[in-house]
Amino acid sequence: MKVFTEKLHNELLLKLDELERNYDPLMLTDSRLSTITETIDQIKEKLKTHRFPAEEDEIHYFKKVLPETLALYFYYSDKMERDRIVRLDSDIYKYKFHDRIFSQAENFRAEHNIFCEYFRDGKTDMDNFYFLRISPINRETKYPVIRILHPSTPPLHCELLAKHIAYNKLEFESKIIIAEEKETFSSLKTGRSKLKWTARQIDIIELGYALKEARAFNDGNASLNEIFRCFKEAFDFDTGSTSRIFQDIIRRKANSPLFLDLLKQKLLERIDDFLN
Secondary structure (H helix, E strand, O other), X not given: OHHHHHHHHHHHHHHHHHHHHOOOOOOOOOOHHHHHHHHHHHHHHHHHHOOOOOXXXXXXXXXXXXXXXXXXXXXXXXXXXXXXXXXXXXXHHHHHHHHHHHHHXXXXXXXXXXXXXXXXXXXXXXXXXXXXXXOHHHHHOOOOOOOOOOOOOOOHHHHHHHHHHHHHHHHHHHHHHHHHHXXXXXXXXXXXXXXXXOOOHHXXXXXXXXXXHOOOOHHHOXXXXXXXXXXXXXXXXXXXXXXXXXXXXXXXXXXXXXXXXXXXXXXXXXXXXXXX
């Protein structure tokens, strides 16, 4: 089930990336949400009859695997609204949207404070209670679920975790957007320009993949596309075909030092200079 879901998830990310690249705000229809729902429907059908070999497998699936895919539904439900608001280019609508996103995240954390802290702190002692379908909380708690969730499959807290991931990501992005708008205004006012990447193309690709694997952005939820899109905007640099260049990094690993090795060396030299 894990392999099946992760395969569909990765295929879904590619489809969404393609839709993002070809996004036309003038089009009245937006197929991103329906594309996500189609993938979740496939997972739902398989889950109806799937039996996990052990409780540990079921817990891992509903805690670590499925929420990442379900989160895309909640995330894009709001992101599509944000894309439409960007088209309107209205400061009032932008303010109302960001305010709603902040309130949504804050209210969710307040309502589910114990669970959010449990997940944030990386605890596992209540996993049987939260992420097993036979848990009493899933039999006794009445709660509204959207149509993509079958009542006999994902536990309640699998959906809650998906919302938590999506709301945190939206909140983080709103903070970034607001900060960038302030910085853009400040740059225009002072005449300051952006930083420009002047190292090699392969170096920035190596850095991006390393930061992704280190879960350095959005609690590890940022995709490679998001990271490199941020690099492109921040450093005025075209990263090119990131996957092809990463293959070059793999091939040369044994023959030449990586950019990260150089960064580590320079940092240690700086620390030594400071200490001496």
